[in-house]
Amino acid sequence: TMETPTPGASSRAITQLKFQNFSSCVDVSFWHTLSQKKLEEFKLSTSPVKIIGTYGLASNLQKDGKSLKVPARVMIDEGSFRDSKVLDNDAFLIEGLLMNANTVEDFKAFDKRKIIQDAGSALLEDIKSGACTTEPSKLNKYLLLTYANLKTHRYVYWFAFPALCLGDILLHGSAPKPVTDVLKKDKFSSLLQAYSAFRAKSPKNASYFAVTIDKKTGQATISSLSDLKTSLGNQTPDTTCYFGFADPSTLELYPGWPLRNYLAYIHHTYNLESAQILCLRDTADSWTRGSTRSILIDVQLTKATGQSGATATTKGWEMNVKGRPGARMVDLKSVFDPKMLAKTSADLNLKLMRWRSLPSLDTELLGKAKCLMLGSGTLGCNVARTLLGWGIRHITFVDNGRVSYSNPVRQPLFDYEDSIGGKSWKAETAARNLKKICPSMVSEGHNITIPMPGHRLHQSEIKKVTEDCKQLESLIVSHDLIFLLTDSRESRWLPSVMCAAHGKRLINAALGFDTLVVMRHGVRDSKEKSSTHLGCYFCNDVVAPTDSLSDRTLDQQCTVTRPGGAPIASALAAELAISVLQLREVPDSKMTEGELGIIPHQIRGSLRKFELLPITGNAFDKCTACSDAIVQLYLKESWKFVFQALNDPKWLEDISGLTAMKQKAEALLEKDDWELDD
Amino acid sequence: TMETPTPGASSRAITQLKFQNFSSCVDVSFWHTLSQKKLEEFKLSTSPVKIIGTYGLASNLQKDGKSLKVPARVMIDEGSFRDSKVLDNDAFLIEGLLMNANTVEDFKAFDKRKIIQDAGSALLEDIKSGACTTEPSKLNKYLLLTYANLKTHRYVYWFAFPALCLGDILLHGSAPKPVTDVLKKDKFSSLLQAYSAFRAKSPKNASYFAVTIDKKTGQATISSLSDLKTSLGNQTPDTTCYFGFADPSTLELYPGWPLRNYLAYIHHTYNLESAQILCLRDTADSWTRGSTRSILIDVQLTKATGQSGATATTKGWEMNVKGRPGARMVDLKSVFDPKMLAKTSADLNLKLMRWRSLPSLDTELLGKAKCLMLGSGTLGCNVARTLLGWGIRHITFVDNGRVSYSNPVRQPLFDYEDSIGGKSWKAETAARNLKKICPSMVSEGHNITIPMPGHRLHQSEIKKVTEDCKQLESLIVSHDLIFLLTDSRESRWLPSVMCAAHGKRLINAALGFDTLVVMRHGVRDSKEKSSTHLGCYFCNDVVAPTDSLSDRTLDQQCTVTRPGGAPIASALAAELAISVLQLREVPDSKMTEGELGIIPHQIRGSLRKFELLPITGNAFDKCTACSDAIVQLYLKESWKFVFQALNDPKWLEDISGLTAMKQKAEALLEKDDWELDD
Ligand SMILES: [Zn+2]
Ligand SMILES: [Zn+2]
Structure with missing residues (x-):
């Protein structure tokens, strides 16, 4: 570059000072x-x-x-x-x-x-x-x-x-010369020691300093620039004063860039006609008894210009x-570690949201939240995909099925390979494939059958069902957000009870042929009876969930739906979940509004009408899933309660008070009839 | 089984008839x-x-x-x-x-x-x-x-x-006996020849027949059961009549199952006390001069029961x-060819729809429809996924970008591997991965940059841009449904013009941070001027599209959106498209209702409010994309028109009549001012 002479030029006969960039x-x-x-x-x-x-x-x-x-x-x-x-x-x-x-x-x-x-x-x-x-x-x-x-x-x-820029800076004589031309090696060594001590005191400001050398003894003293005026005042015919600086130059004859402003400083501060500069290039450690690289320059500042700021x-x-x-x-695309890049890039959109649209978004919270997907089918895969976009990095899948040939076209965590031979468990495959999308995901799949009321237990199944119940409960307890995405009404019952009992946030999504419902279950304040909290999936029902699967034709078993229903319901479930998560406070018993907008209790949608409807439904005090009677009995009797419910769904109606209510209603009806007869 | 004697039992001393199942x-x-x-x-x-x-x-x-x-x-x-x-x-x-x-x-x-x-x-x-x-x-x-x-x-x-069931059937003597015990081999051979000719006449009813054998000559005649009465009448002491049947039995001594009902027939039709049966097990082709497998049985029907239906x-x-x-x-999961299974299973849900929910759904039409995705990003990937669920099997992708590390978490046709090093073109990768999901897909990707108004052309780019234009137009012409899923306003302009000019159905989806719009552009009846058709994306604008990308910050470039927006907009776009496709008739200029429900012109959505709003907007006769002036000029001048628009978006406003309209409006405004001053 312009300022740099050809490296290695060794003529000592330079008269004009140049600097290495x-x-x-x-x-x-x-x-x-x-x-x-x-x-x-x-x-x-x-x-x-x-x-x-x-x-x-x-x-x-x-x-x-x-x-x-x-x-x-x-x-x-x-x-x-x-x-x-x-x-x-x-x-x-x-x-x-x-x-x-x-x-x-x-x-x-x-x-x-x-x-x-x-x-x-x-x-x-x-x-x-x-x-x-x-x-x-x-x-x-x-x-x-x-x-x-x-x-x-x-x-x-x-x-x-x-x-x-000071204009031309001339050199006195044929300098620069090696510092050892002036100082004996042992004196230079002690200068380096002194500088080392000086630097240790204030490393940040040690790059510029003053050196006073006793001509007789060759002893060097290092002082700061603040002390330099004193040094200059103390200057006797017996001492020589040098302006020293740490010189990064790698050229024998030319000093480095830091000298430029130093000369301007010297020129402006002292108005000197000339100055002796020590370009310090050695350290006490590096300079042992070898040749020194440090040089001395005698500069003439008479021609220096640029006196004023203007x-x-x-x-x-x-x-x-x-x-x-x-x-x-x-x-740096090819330089960055791909996995690291993937990790940071995956959050790119999310981080960008905080720039303008959602400054308060707690992305750290999202990165830590543990989500449990009960059901790894059409809804499970789609919800996981949207959560991924929201920066959720911990997703656990539960399912008891295997990937079938009909799955990949609708379930966006599976492809054809996964479906060959119907050998791959859905939950495990979904977890594995999620990591293929985003290697920093923490994800695993559990092959668990969610016990269902009305699916009568054989004696031989009790051990397996108990294990499934325990595993399900421990997963629910260890996660922050539970997504209920199974494909039957009755499989939603036990998770609903468990979440109610443990005060967990549950997001529920269900599809009809061209309708959908997405809801967050009310979260109970478990310490007190609360009948004002928001309802659950079963609060509107006056019958207990029971076996609806066994005697269904293929189209009923497969929950035939318009293909657009699942991605919409799933995206809504994820959006609702993120809104709830950002709320932070439990319980969220009221219809509310957060950073992201309204947080409805339920959203009902119709593809026939291209319509979404946010609605609120209060808890039903005789609900077969979330009422106090049910929750207390579950907390007290655990699996015993569960097994009884599995074998006899009607019993759920009894203990929830539903039976009594129905009888009362019927009695009232009869009474009405009788009165009419009158 | 009960009815089958041990195979290989060789005692000829059987008296009771049994049958091989x-x-x-x-x-x-x-x-x-x-x-x-x-x-x-x-x-x-x-x-x-x-x-x-x-x-x-x-x-x-x-x-x-x-x-x-x-x-x-x-x-x-x-x-x-x-x-x-x-x-x-x-x-x-x-x-x-x-x-x-x-x-x-x-x-x-x-x-x-x-x-x-x-x-x-x-x-x-x-x-x-x-x-x-x-x-x-x-x-x-x-x-x-x-x-x-x-x-x-x-x-x-x-x-x-x-x-x-006829009860016990007894045998006369120690029969069965090989047919060659009665017939000479050459006579049996000619019997087989005769049977072969008989069978050729009526293959379906040839399994039961009658055989008349001339005792003197050994000559066999084959006749149908209808002719049997005649045969029996013609029976002379010189002839023997056999009831013949094609016998599948593989057992030496026992006839096959077809004899059971034959005996019931004989019993009920002829009331005979006994009958001679020819169990024909050889064919003319298979029986050369070897041992015969055919046998003769003399059955006694006196003990037969079951005379009446009751x-x-x-x-x-x-x-x-x-x-x-x-x-x-x-x-048969493991037996079926996986690709074949995948193909049929992929359509499972769709086929099931026709069982109950949508009997009139034209799945064949869906399987044949060619869809073009302009944009292979968040919207493109999601729309393709939902179309896949609808049985669409022909999807072409267009994009000019490569898969980046931030894509996979939001764009469900890419995974981490695709993003490594940013080397994979999005369009090609999307097509390839779509086939991994559903091997029977017909899909390809085209790396095309859609020319945009306001992105001024350098002389050197003209060749490339011309090629891109040609390729884009030829793709639009060769597809049935065009999806406009790019991430800027101005990139939507040229495809809008092309679709308007070629009368193609175009579905447009665009995202805001937490809003979305999905619309179908009005389809012009190209033969006449029509100002009553539905509007396009640009019909509401009073400025021409222009460069909005260059000077945008990262969050604006990346179209930062709530992650749930894209899957919802994409699913709506796919649902709208399928509804339109099922309509069959072009143009669909009115808000209408189809098998799947309403078919709105536009759906606007808000995630803040969990709201969808179907609306209708008519075409604007000075629209910079779909107005007659623009479309006619495009049809007439083609690339010349396009290049001028790219270099000077304001010119679009001039030729569409927008400029004149604005001037008129301003003039009116000034006049108003003046009048107010009065
Ligand atoms: Zn409830
Ligand atoms: Zn228009």
Whole structure:
């Protein structure tokens, strides 16, 4: 680049000072972190963000040639977004300002001339105000313009290392010369020791400093720039004072970029005609008894211009890879770990929601919520798909069937391969395939038959049914949201009872041929009798659920439905569930409104009319699934109660009080009749 | 079984006649055809269905033992549902009656005693009426009870070969004896030749016949049962008359099942005390000069009972594999060809719809309809999924993007593998994965960029854009239903124009954050100017579509939506499309009602309110997409028109008349102002 002489040029006869540029080096982790910050913190904000970076001394680099054929790098990585950094011995901090555009057009529209000019003016202000004396790190800063395309993982960026232009800087004599031309090796060694101690006290501001050398003893003293005036005042004919700085240059004869603003500082602060500069390139650790890389430069500042802010020009935009002024682009699609990318990308839409539409959306809560799908068929697969889109990452499936040939066209977690030979269990297959869509899913399938009232138990089945009951209950207890998506009325009974008993949130979806109902069961406050809570699936019924499956023709068994019904009911179930989840508070006994809109108790829909109807239904105090009598008996007698209900659904009507109510109603009817006869 | 003596028993000293049972043998193709018929023809009907079957002579079987250790089989297969069958030389037809139950409970509830008794009574009627004389095949029939579980591919069935019981039948002397004991081999050979000619004339009724043998010459004459009375009348001391039948028995000493009802026939028709029976087991082809398998039996009918219908008992239910009375079950899941099963099973739900809910549904039409998905993202994938459920088997995808990591969680035709490295084109991947779900799909993907107004063309792009336009138009022309599912307003413009110009049915779906709109564009009757047809997506706009993408932030580019929006909008789009398709008639310019319910022009939905609203919007005569001016210009100038629109969207407003209208409106407004000032 323009500012950099050919590396390896070894003529010592230079008279005009040039500087080695900084070259930016961005670790992949920086882009990954930027993406995350953009998604989760910055969102649409374009306010400049303070970041940090580091540059190193060339000391540790291989020294086979006098000029190391590597650039002086400023590194940024994921740590650049933190306030501070643990620094290596040869690493120095450089502060930066990140300006991230929302669109590539915005990026192009950045007024680069003004941005760097503003940075230069601010720097000049800081020099003049003395801010740079107390905080020398202000002399060495960078700017970074970025546009991060989070969808394609392409990043456009442009670095600037703003430098005030002083015009030509001349050198006294034929300098630079190695520091060991002036200092004996042991004295230089003790200088490095002293610098090391100095740096340990204030690492952040240690890149610029003053060195006073006792001409007689060769003893070096390191002081801060704030102390420099004193040092200069104390300067005797017996001492020499050097302006020292940590020099990242890898060129033998040319200092690095940080000297530019340092010279401006020296020029503006001290109005000196000349200054001796120590370009410190070694550390106490790296410099043992070998040749030193540090050099001394005697600069003449008489021709320096740019005294005032108005005339000071600033330069420093980095060249692109073609060596021309321009932005750089990096495509990290193939660099990022696919699984990691998949994980972060899967949440992309969700994160974007928080930018504008739903700032309060608790995506963390969604990522942690455990969802249980009772039924892994048309509804189960579709609900899981929508939950996936909502960032739900923990889904457990329950089903007792195997994937059949007719399933894949309607059940979007299965394909033809899964159905061959009818060997694959639906629950397990759904869980496995969910992970194929989103590898970060936590998902498993359980082959459980939900016991159903009216499906009379044989003695031989009791052990299996007990196990199924236990497993079902333990799954319900260990999950946050229960989805009831089975294909018969009676299979919904036991989960309804269990959820009522354990105060679990249950979302229920059921399909007719061209109708659908989606509802959230009322959540009981288990501590008290509550008859005002919202109803359950069975609250409208005056008969107990019973065997409706056995004697049904194929079209009744298969719950023949219009294909559009399931995706609609499933999406509504998922949306209702997310709304409920965002509510956080249990119980949610009232029709309410949340961040996402209304949270109805039930939604009934018709495809014939293209109609949805949000409605509310209160709990029925003689309900065969959620009434106090039933729930208390379940909590008290557990499986004994369940088995009795399975064998005799009518008994459910007795204990729920339904029978008594019916008899009373009939008695009233008879009485009416009798009175009419009168 | 009870009726069958031990095979291979070789004592010739039997005096009581027994019969070898028929054993049923059902080819897999029978069950497959039954399933199809059930789905497509029978549906819920349980009316008995006439089917046919065949049984063979043992002549072609290996003759290493005198008793072949194989059963006498009645075979049924897919051909059994046809009226007739091409028969092998040794194959004979047997008619059957299929009774298929809708549920396994119905199957169990079949009154088997009554069913076979009824069959026996009918047979006796046919014997007495003389119907069996003219149609002897009535003597040999079978019944088949079935229950076909089309979901699990398990079939339960029970055969009966109804036989009238005559009590004990005794044999004269020590018969049976080989036919060659009576007839010389050459005479038997000519008998077989004569029979062959007889059978050729009436294959269906050739299983029972009469044989007259000239005692002197040994010459055999074959006649039908109708001619038998004559034969008996013509019987002279010089001739012997035999009752012949095609005998499937594989046992040396015992005749097969068809003889049972033959004896009842003989007994009832001729009231004979004895009869000579020729059990014909050889054919002219199979019997060369080897030993004959055919036998002669001299039966005594004096002890035969069951003279009247009232006392005649009928037996014949087949034993199950355990040798006990009971149904047989066959599980064909693993036998059927998986691809074939997948194909038929995929349509299962659809076929079932026609049983009850939608008898008029034209599934054939659906199977043939060609659907074009413009956009293969969230909407495209979801719409395709629902169309799959509706039996659509021809879907073409268009998109210009690749599968990204953020796609699979929302776009249900992609999984994680597809997104790795962002290398897979969406359209092609969607097509490929659709075939993984349903191998019989006809699907392909096209990587086409839909040209958009306001996205100014560079000279270098013209060739590519022209090609894209041509390909897009040719796809639109070659498909029946066009789905417009892109993610920007301006990308919907050109397909809207093309569909309007070609009179194609277009279904449009678009998403807001928590809102959705699904609509069918009005279909123009291209022959006349029509301003009363339904509107298109652009009819409500008073600005032309233009570049809205370039300068958008990530959340705007990604069309951030609530995850439930897409499956709902997509399902509605598919349902609307199917309703439109079932209408058949073009144009469908009015809000109407079809088999599936109302067919609105637009459905607008809100997830905030859980609301759907069917609405109608008429076409706007200055619409920038569907107005006459635009459509005519497109038809006339084609790509020239398109390019001009791409480069200058405002021009669209000019030619559609929108500009003039706006100016007029402004003029009016100014006038108003002026008047107000007055
Ligand atoms: Zn209830
Ligand atoms: Zn229009």
